[in-house]
Amino acid sequence: MRVVAERTPVAAIVNGERREAFVEPRRSLADYLRDDLGLTGTHVGCEHGVCGACTVLVNDRSVRSCLMFAVQVNGQKVLTVEGLGADGLHPLQQAFHEHHALQCGFCTPGMLLSALELLQINPTPTEDEVRRGLAGNLCMCTGYVNIVRAVLAAAATAS
Numbered sequence: 001m002r003v004v005a006e007r008t009p010v011a012a013i014v015n016g017e018r019r020e021a022f023v024e025p026r027r028s029l030a031d032y033l034r035d036d037l038g039l040t041g042t043h044v045g046c047e048h049g050v051c052g053a054c055t056v057l058v059n060d061r062s063v064r065s066c067l068m069f070a071v072q073v074n075g076q077k078v079l080t081v082e083g084l085g086a087d088g089l090h091p092l093q094q095a096f097h098e099h100h101a102l103q104c105g106f107c108t109p110g111m112l113l114s115a116l117e118l119l120q121i122n123p124t125p126t127e128d129e130v131r132r133g134l135a136g137n138l139c140m141c142t143g144y145v146n147i148v149r150a151v152l153a154a155a156a157t158a159s
């Protein structure tokens with residue numbers, strides 16, 4: 001006999017908009033964002049909480065969306081990279097562009113959201129603090145130097 005998992009209603013504020021869906025209790029937040037809401041800017045790499053590609057903000061705190069269940073964001077506020085650039089390029093996106101802080105771009109959405117969390121907590125970080133703040137986000141391409149430069153430049157622009 002085929003067992004069909006019951007679906008649970010989830011209502012969250014995603015990028016400033018109330019979004020509702022019925023999801024299986026085991027559905028990851030990453031799959032909910034990408035497949036149910038069409039927000040494919042959140043990338044999925046390792047699916048084990050290691051690479052940081054799937055990082056989004058829930059109530060202004062970074063989370064690995066591959067390790068969270070969608071039902072856990074019921075009633076919460078979620079920010080994905082699509083919400084970051086809603087009104088033109090965010091200063092962090094502009095700085096990544098100007099400092100050539102991406103190559104393939106796979107890590108970039110997660111990097112941007114981790115950097116945003118860092119700057120919200122510490123608007124004037126040192127280089128070491130930026131490196132520590134982004135330590136959970138892996139990049140296969142850039143060697144990190146230009147990413148760190150971009151985050152420092154965005155911080156300088158904002159301060």
Ligand code: FES
Pocket residue numbers: 043044045046047048049050051052053054055064065066067
């Ligand atoms: S895909 Fe979530 S941490 Fe790698």
Ligand code: FES
Pocket residue numbers: 101102103104105106107108138139140141142
């Ligand atoms: S730019 Fe390719 S993984 Fe970071």
